[in-house]
Amino acid sequence: MNASVAIQTLPEAKNDEELIRIVDQVIDYIKSTGLNYYVGPFETAIEGDYDELMDIVKECQHIAIRAGAPSVAAYIKVTYGRKGRYLPLKRKSQSITSKLWSCSAVFGLLILWQGISSFGLVDRFLLPSPISVGRAFVTEFPVLAVNAGVTLAEAFTGLFLGVATGFVIAVIMDHFEGLYRAFYPLVVLTQTVPTVAIAPLLVLWFGYGMAPKVILIVLTTFFPITVGMLTGFKSVNPDAVNLLKSMGAGRVKIFRYIKLPGAMGQFFASLRISVSYAVVGAVISEWLGGFGGLGVYMTRVKKSFSFDKMFAVIFLISAISLLLMKGVDMLSKKCMPWDKQ
Amino acid sequence: MTHLKVEGITKSFDEKAVLKGVSLELKEGELVSLLGVSGGGKTTLFHIIAGLSLPDEGHVYLNGEEITGKPGSVSYMLQKDLLLPYRTIVDNVALPLLIKGMKKTEARKMAGEYFKLFGLEGTEKQYPSQLSGGMRQRAALLRTYLFSNRIALLDEPFSALDMMTKRGVHEWYLKVMDDIHLSTLFITHDIDEAILLSDRICLLTGSPGRITKEIVIKEPKPRDKDFNISKEFMEYKREILKHLEGI
Structure with a gap:
């Protein structure tokens, strides 16, 4: 992507209806190119490769004539730049002021907070x-950093096992309708038990090491994955399945080519939830005892009434969660290049 | 030579008879249209020929070999292009080859060789959402062709396209068919389309549906796209309408 154009098509037309009809055909054509576009009241902006855009601009006039206009005039604007020097449409039209507002709101709150403690109000x-x-x-x-390392190790181990478990359960339940009917309600039921409530039990059974933490995280993270993937599997297009059957595909190939890729979007949406559950799960289970980790650190600073450190660790935990979720978003974009959103 | 033979197909769903004693033949390189009202059992017949469902009575033969209830021998294309949104065009088109067990690189290479013939060059690495409706149908047809270059069942493949796009696709289709000699059974409810494209038209009418008339379109191929405004064309159309309205 190195250029954008804006085109205002002005076909000769008997009346407004005719004008709109012709212009709509041109816009339909622009939509059909699959490029990024933005329709405004005066003109349509398109973004893409310079040569390709010029071809499209050329074709727009043909479309208008074919749609019945005896003649057509067009205003065309172009920006074109070397790689990296081109300013994308999205950034051009992004409102800097709205960002400014939210930034200043955060800044204002910080000042207020600073003021409250400086003037000794609290x-x-x-x-x-x-x-x-x-x-x-x-x-x-x-x-x-050391404690975050411990927490992250637990979170990742738990998340990995939880996702794997959730995935396997979803595949099995999808494959055997009977199992789905028998166990799906049970899976839902397990989620009504607050995981925090069983955490002490896990500590009693498995001690203060990594095991109870990982188990707790597995228990909290597998569920969104199972539900998400099952929804994805069940919502495949039956016509597409029939088509593959007519080509002689068996269940395994239908799964590989239709069900699995079709459930990817659901998978990443669920993974986003599971990632934040994993971090929270790790911290909570550390509260109940352990040899390291942000949760253990929190209980320690609590006992010494070091509230400044307490706040510092809370910010760190939310920053970690946010970063991981951002990471999932990036991963999903990478894995699903067809998904434009 | 008879290629595909359908014999005495009868099918009911929940006591309701949909097809009764439907027989037809498809010769090599021939295009036969099945014309009838929507919901008249045309799609049911296709499902049976494709092996996706079993008839209550009757048989389907391909080159003398019985294929009743056996999917995987004739290719099938629907009104919806059913291109998988998460696969590039070349990977969509190569799907039947992969299902047959061909290696990925080999399948891509083989599929790629046909892109020019089908007017799809340059779209290999694009995703279906980036293509127009007409182009998507072309890709779906190429996928159908790569699955079986012997027999294709096309179920209203062009009915979702707007009039002008459809006209362009017809023109293209007549030309491409002349190059690839695909034996085709074609479902449509568009009389003009049937006359323009077919060697023979079978009228499937009534409930339960049966073939009540067969019309041979003698116009030589490849046909000009203006065939559909000629006098002969109107004669065929009158004959078909008379038969359909007479029932």
Whole structure:
């Protein structure tokens, strides 16, 4: 993508209806090219490869004539740039002011917070100022990093096993209708038990090591995956399945070519949920005892009433969750290049 | 030489008879249209020929070999192009080859050789959403062709296209058919389309559906796209309408 054009097509027409009809045909053509486009009241902007765009611009006039206009005039605007120097439509029209608003809102809140603790409206040790939280974050960073490593290791191990379990359960349930009917309600039922409630039990059974944490994360993360994948499997187009059958495909090939790729979107949507569950699950299970991790760190700073460190770790945890979710979004874009959203 | 032979097909769903004693033959390189109202059992007949469902009575033979209830020998194309949105055009088109067990690189290569003939060059690496309706149908037809270059069942393949696109596709189709000699059984409810494309037209009428008339279109092939405004064309059309309205 290195260029964008805007084209205003002005066909000669008897009346407004005729004009709109012809212009709509041109717009339909632009849509059919599959390129990024934006229809405005005066003109349509299209984005793509320069040569390709020029071909499209050329064709637009032909379309208008074929649609019945005796003649056509067009205003055409072009931007074209070397790789990296081209300013995409999306960035051009992105509102900087709206970003500015949300940034200033966050900034304003921080100032308010700083003010509250600076003027001693709330006891400083109960609500440490943002500056002291920042300071705590910096000085504690080596400790936080080590603990974050432990938590992330648990979260990833649990997430990996949870996703694998969820996936396998979904495949099996999809394959055997009887199992689906027998166990699906049970799977849903397991989710009504708050996982936090069984965490102490897991500690009693499996000790303070990694095992109870991983098990808890598996229990919380497999469910969204199973439900998501099953929904994906069940919503395949029956005509597409028939088509593959008529080509002689068996169940395995139908699964491989239709069901599995068809459920990818659902999979990533579920993975997004599971990722945040995994981090939260790891921290909660660490509260109940362990040898390291952000949850253990939290209970420790709580006991020493170091609220600044407490805030620092809360921010770290939400930052980690956000980053991981962003990572899933990027992964899903990478894995589903056909999905334009 | 008779290629595909359908003999005495009868089928009912829940006591309701849909097809009764339907027989037809398709010779090599021939295009036979099955013309009738929507819901008249045409699609049911195709499902049976494709081996997707079993008839209550009757048999389907391909080159003398019985294929009743056996999918995988004749290719099948629907009104919806059913291109998988997550596969590029070349991978969509090569799908039947992969299902037959061909290796991916080999299948892509083989499919790629036909892109020019089908007017699809340059679309290999695009996704279906990037193609226009007419182009998608071409890709679906190429997929059908790659599955079996012997017999294709086309179930209203062009009915979702707008008039002008359809006209373009017809013109293209007549030309391509002349190059690839695909024996085709074609379902349509569009009389003009049937006359324009077919060697023979079978009228499937009544409930339960049966073939009540067969019309041979003598116009030589390849046909000009303006055949459908000629006098002979109108004669065929009158004959068909008279028969359909007479029932």
